[in-house]
Amino acid sequence: MRALWLEEQQLRLREDLEIPEPPSGEVRVRVLRAGICNTDLELLRGYYPYAGIPGHEFVGVVDAGPSRLLGQRVVGEINAACSACAACRAERRTHCEKRTVLGIVGRNGAFAEYLLLPEENLHVVPEEVGTDAATFTEPLAAALEIQEQITIDANERVLVVGDGKLGQLIAQTLALTSCDLTVVARHPRKAKLLLRRGIRALQAVEPGSFDIAVECTGNPEGFTLAQRALRARGTLVMKSTYAGSLPVDVAAVVVNELTLVGSRCGPFVPALRLLATREVEVEPLIDARYALTDALAAFAHAQRRGVLKVLVDVADP
Numbered sequence: 001m002r003a004l005w006l007e008e009q010q011l012r013l014r015e016d017l018e019i020p021e022p023p024s025g026e027v028r029v030r031v032l033r034a035g036i037c038n039t040d041l042e043l044l045r046g047y048y049p050y051a052g053i054p055g056h057e058f059v060g061v062v063d064a065g066p067s068r069l070l071g072q073r074v075v076g077e078i079n080a081a082c083s084a085c086a087a088c089r090a091e092r093r094t095h096c097e098k099r100t101v102l103g104i105v106g107r108n109g110a111f112a113e114y115l116l117l118p119e120e121n122l123h124v125v126p127e128e129v130g131t132d133a134a135t136f137t138e139p140l141a142a143a144l145e146i147q148e149q150i151t152i153d154a155n156e157r158v159l160v161v162g163d164g165k166l167g168q169l170i171a172q173t174l175a176l177t178s179c180d181l182t183v184v185a186r187h188p189r190k191a192k193l194l195l196r197r198g199i200r201a202l203q204a205v206e207p208g209s210f211d212i213a214v215e216c217t218g219n220p221e222g223f224t225l226a227q228r229a230l231r232a233r234g235t236l237v238m239k240s241t242y243a244g245s246l247p248v249d250v251a252a253v254v255v256n257e258l259t260l261v262g263s264r265c266g267p268f269v270p271a272l273r274l275l276a277t278r279e280v281e282v283e284p285l286i287d288a289r290y291a292l293t294d295a296l297a298a299f300a301h302a303q304r305r306g307v308l309k310v311l312v313d314v315a316d317p
Contacts, residue, residue, distance in 0.1 A: 003112030004295045007051040009044055011296055017053075019114050026116050027065030029074060031314040034058040034110040035135045036302040038166065038218055040103070042241050044299070048104060055110030055312075056103040059125060059134040066119060073125040075137040076117040077268055078102040094265050111295055111312060123268045126276045135311060136169070136282040137271050143169040144274075145266030146214060146237055147177070154178040159210040161226040162217035163190035163201070165285060165309050166239060170214055171199050172280040182210075184225065187306050193284055205229050216240055220247055227252065235259040285309045 001017040022028045035057035043050050056078040062069040081088050081096035088096050102117065103109020125134045143166065152158060156179045160171050163185035171183050171194055185191035185201035194201040205225075211234055213226040218240040226236055227249060236258055253260065274280045289311040290298035302310040 001113050002292060003053045003108070004055070004292070005052070006043060006054045009046055011044065011054075011299060013293065013295060017112070020108070020116050022064055022116050025118055025120075027069060027119050027122060028063045029058075029060035029076070029115050029117065029122075030063040031058050031060040031110055031113060031115055032073070032316070033060075033131055033135045034312045034314060035139070036298060036310045036312065037139065038164070039241050041299075041303060042218070043104070045244075047241055050104060052103070053108035053110075053112045053115075054103045055112070056101070057135055057138045058110035058115070059131050059137070060110075060115070060314075062122070063114065069119070069122065069124070073131070073134065074122045075125060075134055075268065075272070076102065076115075076123070077121040077141075077265070078104070078138060079265060080107060080118050080121060111292065111314075113292070113314060123272060126272060129272065129275045130283075132286060132311065133275050133282050134272075136285070136309070137268055137275065138265075139166055140169050140173070140274065140280065140282070141266035141268050141271040142166065142239070142264060143173045143266065144270055145263050146170065146239070147173070148266060149261055149263055150212065150235060150237065152177045152179050152212065154180075156180065156212055157210045158182070159184065159205060159213040159226065159229050161213060161215050161222045161229070162240075163187055163194065164216065167216045168193060168285055168308070169280065169282070170216060170239065172197060173274070174214075175199050176279060184222075189306070190308070197281065208232075210234060212237065214239060218242060223248070227258070230256065230258060232256045233258070235261060237261045237263050239263050282309075286311060289313055 005014045079094045081093040082098040085097040100107035158179045160183040191201035207228045214237040215226040216239040287308045
């Protein structure tokens with residue numbers, strides 16, 4: 001099997017891996033397409049000491065598993081839970097104490113010809129959702145997780161800090177709430193993508209003027225901007241993963257009585273529904289695509305400043 005391999009913060013293409021056999025309860029998926037995420041880039045920088053096949057945004061076709069799924073296009077939730085620990089019993093399965101995470105923790109990921117996931121993790125892609133669009137299901141679900149965690153309505157002044165891949169998706173999903181939404185967008189091309197969706201894009205904002213701020217830049221400057229933008233007793237949602245340490249003005253958090261909300265994985269069913277109804281638009285976020293054999297070049301492209309989504313074509317549908 002051909003796959004991209006990450007070890008000691010180095011990537012290489014391997015062609016000597018065996019096609020995995022699914023254990024009981026798991027399904028083998030032939031990967032069609034995979035997307036490069038900022039978390040993949042952070043793994044390269046040492047965010048987590050992972051060795052194996054990276055990648056967790058994918059769409060594929062079930063190759064081995066239950067008859068109801070064979071041949072179906074699927075996407076998959078990335079946390080594989082044990083179903084027995086205290087977190088699982090409390091229905092906090094994404095925080096399972098023994099979980100593996102596709103392409104991130106203890107489980108080979110999507111930059112490969114085949115991957116394995118539990119049957120319960122898989123969702124069939126609706127016919128009206130194209131393969132390119134379906135590749136965005138996981139990050140779109142992560143964007144929707146914000147609305148699972150906090151209430152946002154038309155009266156809220158909401159700021160998104162970051163106009164990158166995730167910031168664009170978060171902005172589109174928050175716009176559906178009719179809140180008073182602003183995005184800090186420093187790149188003209190990305191600002192235009194937001195403006196064509198009717199989303200206000202500014203390069204700077206007044207401190208203390210927002211009820212909710214969502215930080216998705218992945219850099220300390222973005223976090224500081226988001227924190228300072230909040231009014232007293234505002235809420236700061238953190239959607240970034242950071243390879244290094246993050247300086248935080250803790251005194252200001254205490255004095256202003258801010259609420260900090262960590263946010264990561266989210267619900268796939270509403271994400272697929274939004275893709276099917278085209279209430280969000282993801283194809284304009286695709287900047288480049290590469291074959292799996294050129295995955296090293298794909299990662300190099302994804303690390304360029306200002307680049308949005310880079311896709312890796314693994315196999316034909």
